[in-house]
Amino acid sequence: MPKQKKAMPPVQQWAAPVLLGWLVPGAGHFYLKRWNHGGLLLFAIASMFIFGLLMRGRMFEPQTGDLFTTVIHCGGYLADVANGALYFLATWLGYQQQQMATAVADYGTKFLACAGLLNILAVIDAYEIAAGQKP
Amino acid sequence: MFLSLSHLQAALLFAFFASIVLGVVGRNTDKERIRYGVTVFGYFVAAIFGLGWLMYFGHG
Numbered sequence: 001m002p003k004q005k006k007a008m009p010p011v012q013q014w015a016a017p018v019l020l021g022w023l024v025p026g027a028g029h030f031y032l033k034r035w036n037h038g039g040l041l042l043f044a045i046a047s048m049f050i051f052g053l054l055m056r057g058r059m060f061e062p063q064t065g066d067l068f069t070t071v072i073h074c075g076g077y078l079a080d081v082a083n084g085a086l087y088f089l090a091t092w093l094g095y096q097q098q099q100m101a102t103a104v105a106d107y108g109t110k111f112l113a114c115a116g117l118l119n120i121l122a123v124i125d126a127y128e129i130a131a132g133q134k135p
Numbered sequence: 136m137f138l139s140l141s142h143l144q145a146a147l148l149f150a151f152f153a154s155i156v157l158g159v160v161g162r163n164t165d166k167e168r169i170r171y172g173v174t175v176f177g178y179f180v181a182a183i184f185g186l187g188w189l190m191y192f193g194h195g
Contacts, residue, residue: 047152048149054136054137055137110149114153118156122159125160134163
């Protein structure tokens with residue numbers, strides 16, 4: 001028997017934690033009164049982002065060309081933007097680095113992008129809690 | 136300020152932060168979360184050393 005699709009919960013039920021969680025890592029969990037989880041997420045994601053900056057990681061900018069370039073640069077840009085306010089503050093305050101040919105800076109670039117990807121996981125978790133799909 | 140880390144230090148730092156997030160979002164109870172986070176960190180470390188040695192021997 002085919003599985004029936006669950007109806008999507010109303011937007012007002014999950015919009016606030018999702019938006020807050022994107023803007024500030026862990027804030028979606030704070031909004032849902034999951035203080036410890038929010039604190040851990042904020043610590044881990046913000047630390048990863050800050051270490052990425054300290055390692056002179058570079059923010060991606062959307063760039064098109066061949067498929068590989070498009071996927072790497074547009075995907076990387078989306079991952080950076082997923083850091084929310086951290087990304088906007090860092091670019092606004094001029095922490096956007098020029099590309100450096102060092103292994104540490106390369107690690108830093110990955111730290112910045114992965115912090116954003118981890119924040120997406122945190123936002124999805126906040127959505128699931130708000131929608132009642134997770135205890 | 137420029138933070139200069141070795142490959143190992145950077146990879147362990149990455150594993151530490153990623154394990155915290157995966158632990159928090161990956162399971163439903165706090166006990167399971169801690170267990171899962173520690174397990175994921177262990178897998179990260181095993182992969183770091185395993186791939187490191189693989190590259191060492193593969194390089195010739």
